[in-house]
Amino acid sequence: MKTDLTQLKLEGLATEDNLQGRLPNESEKKRGPYAVIECFEEIPCNPCVVSCRFNAIYPFENINDLPFVDFSECTGCAVCARVCPGLAIFIIDESMEGEKGTIMLPHEYLPLPEKGEQVMARGRDGSELFPATVTRIMKGGKGKTPLITLEVPKEHLQDVRSFSVISEEVTLLSSYEALELEEEAPVVCRCEGVDLDEIRDLIARGYKTVDEIKHRSRAGMGPCQGRSCRQVILNELARDAGVSLEEFEGGSFRPPATPVSMDILAKGSEEDAENI
Numbered sequence: 001m002k003t004d005l006t007q008l009k010l011e012g013l014a015t016e017d018n019l020q021g022r023l024p025n026e027s028e029k030k031r032g033p034y035a036v037i038e039c040f041e042e043i044p045c046n047p048c049v050v051s052c053r054f055n056a057i058y059p060f061e062n063i064n065d066l067p068f069v070d071f072s073e074c075t076g077c078a079v080c081a082r083v084c085p086g087l088a089i090f091i092i093d094e095s096m097e098g099e100k101g102t103i104m105l106p107h108e109y110l111p112l113p114e115k116g117e118q119v120m121a122r123g124r125d126g127s128e129l130f131p132a133t134v135t136r137i138m139k140g141g142k143g144k145t146p147l148i149t150l151e152v153p154k155e156h157l158q159d160v161r162s163f164s165v166i167s168e169e170v171t172l173l174s175s176y177e178a179l180e181l182e183e184e185a186p187v188v189c190r191c192e193g194v195d196l197d198e199i200r201d202l203i204a205r206g207y208k209t210v211d212e213i214k215h216r217s218r219a220g221m222g223p224c225q226g227r228s229c230r231q232v233i234l235n236e237l238a239r240d241a242g243v244s245l246e247e248f249e250g251g252s253f254r255p256p257a258t259p260v261s262m263d264i265l266a267k268g269s270e271e272d273a274e275n276i
């Protein structure tokens, strides 16, 4: 399903039009928890589809396809939300009696909140909505995003898309520091399944450029062509060399810098490829 992405690209916010087809109907909402996927960019990414053992996300014909949920099959198991690198999947449950439902939100800030803690629910644009209670915490693991469940009035389940802790002592960690705090070696290249220990081991064994590490480990050779892992590898190399990232000289990257389909390579341009 194609929607107009002009406003989304300008303001970074999904419109009503973009959200079409993303929600179940009223009877599907009553069945139990369901996944809402707010992923609108056609990027080479598919962990959500391949991780769903219920085949509840319509299969892709092309890795750049957009994911849509088959609500008749979705169980709300949250496996897809744990592996989505874009933090674009939310698990909503409004099947219970009463005025409140729950929303499970991907959350990468550390430290994680405690069960029972009051946090500030926020909307898609980050604006404050209301205080909400944390009812469940699923910690992060190897390559898995922590999921935090909030209790929210049912009428606002489609408004809440993030939260912040209400505390005077908030420690904002860079994503790099957060990687360091994970108990297991975090995954650096999700496309090829290469973790931080493997990258560090290669550096210790004398591989000192991005290209050398790429050829040895395949990190950066998957569908996203290094868009998510390259920065982490560069950080590791610069740190090993004892220089700042700006000063580090082992970061050249060979084309293609973005994924290119074989028909475009064969024909020379996207315009030509459309005419194949």
Ligand code: SF4
Binding pocket: 034, 035, 051, 052, 053, 054, 055, 056, 057, 069, 073, 074, 075, 076, 077, 078, 079, 080, 081, 091
């Ligand atoms: S919540 Fe579970 S069943 Fe639903 S789409 Fe995600 S992985 Fe599939």
Ligand code: SF4
Binding pocket: 037, 039, 045, 046, 047, 048, 049, 067, 083, 084, 085, 086, 087, 088, 089
């Ligand atoms: S895993 Fe997340 S970012 Fe990737 S296609 Fe699925 S919803 Fe989009």
